Amino acid sequence: MKKITAVIPIRKGSQRVVDKNLRPFAGTNLLTIKIEKLKEVKGIDEIIVNTDSEQAIEIAQKMGVSFHRREDYYASSKCTGSEFFEHLGQVTDTDVFAYCPVTSPFIKTETMETAIHRFYGEEEFDCISTVSVIKEFMWLDGKAINYNPLNAPNSQNLPDIEALNFGFTLINRNDLIRYRNIIGKKPKFVRTTDIESIDIDTPLDFFIAEQIYIKTVIEDKSLLD
Template identity: 35%
Template sequence: MLTAFLPCRLGSQRVPNKNIRDFAGIEGGLLKIKLEQLCKTKELDRIVVSSNDPRVLEFASKFCDNRISIDERSDELGSNKTTTDQLIKYVPTIIGEGHVIWTHVTSPFLNEIDYKTIINTYYECLELGYDSLMTVLKIQGFIWNKKEAINYNRNILKWPMTQDIEPVYEVDSGAFLTSIDNYKKFGDRIGINTFLFEQEKNKSIDIDWPEDFKMAEQIWRVKGQNL
């Protein structure tokens, strides 16, 4: 059993109504795009849309796919003060078995072809001893905090060749896969031996700020989801 968990809270402040507002002329916006992508992903047994936004719940309920399950969660778990950790603890109360792929409407360029590849890779990784998978963006360059370099030693070379720098990985929030047992055991949406699924930069686009929304709209109008 593989369940997609799609959280869509009402309390977004940086991009108001980002889940359901029109996107690149598409009525239903990011939610419509993501539901269409998930419904085309045949590897999924169930798709849980979890929200405290009546508009999201109404829109999702009209999709003609019997795998879609509507979860109307409380405002306590859908405000701008709700932490991801709180939501993680909630997931096992609505998903009782199998494996979970946690994904977001804010990754519109992650399509059904990508989901199939990610899911198949996850199952292959389980056979190799991994217990989870998450999508990441590989960054191999000069990364600093406010005071110093954090991914290379300037006492050895102040400006090494970038290909010689140890890469770091940014979690792009595209997808997280693990078993529901690991949710219960670790209180996390990944386990303790996670496979990092590297994505291309365009697939890693995550709409988190107003400028992200505008940029993604422009890209979508030109290329659609098939970057």
């Protein structure tokens, strides 16, 4: 069986939500939540926190998982996404790379285990990633891109556009380095529920996610079903 390593990328200099990865969140923090959840997932052989943050390293050590101290350039805004993904592959000794950002705190253990099972069981694709389904009237550069304004459908009849939500992604390490991206040439997408799809990217996202986490995880876990 191939080795699967879950990599948690943490940058101390997050810009839009200051220190979102480590700041208090529902009595804990997003990094701790992610490590605890990944420890539950059958099939993951190692968890690595890839970071330039000493606080994140301390949390990793306290929770008994590995860490990689990221070089300054790869934690800066000068580093492109492609450079970053290629570097993650180069510094991670594994067969299969699992990309697991902390900003998706609601991805279920079952969803990740299903993704792992399908990654091993179906050979027609080279990566598997969680996505959200978008049904919105979308425009780009002054033009509608998913419907005809002269014959507008009801919103429920819009095409299902799948958007990466980065909750959980699996790709072979060699492909990650080759493509310089966590998405391969033949991706398989796994649709997640509305709550699972939440990705914290703005201060409003952070606030809403924290309230949902308190309500669904701390107060009433049944609401996640």
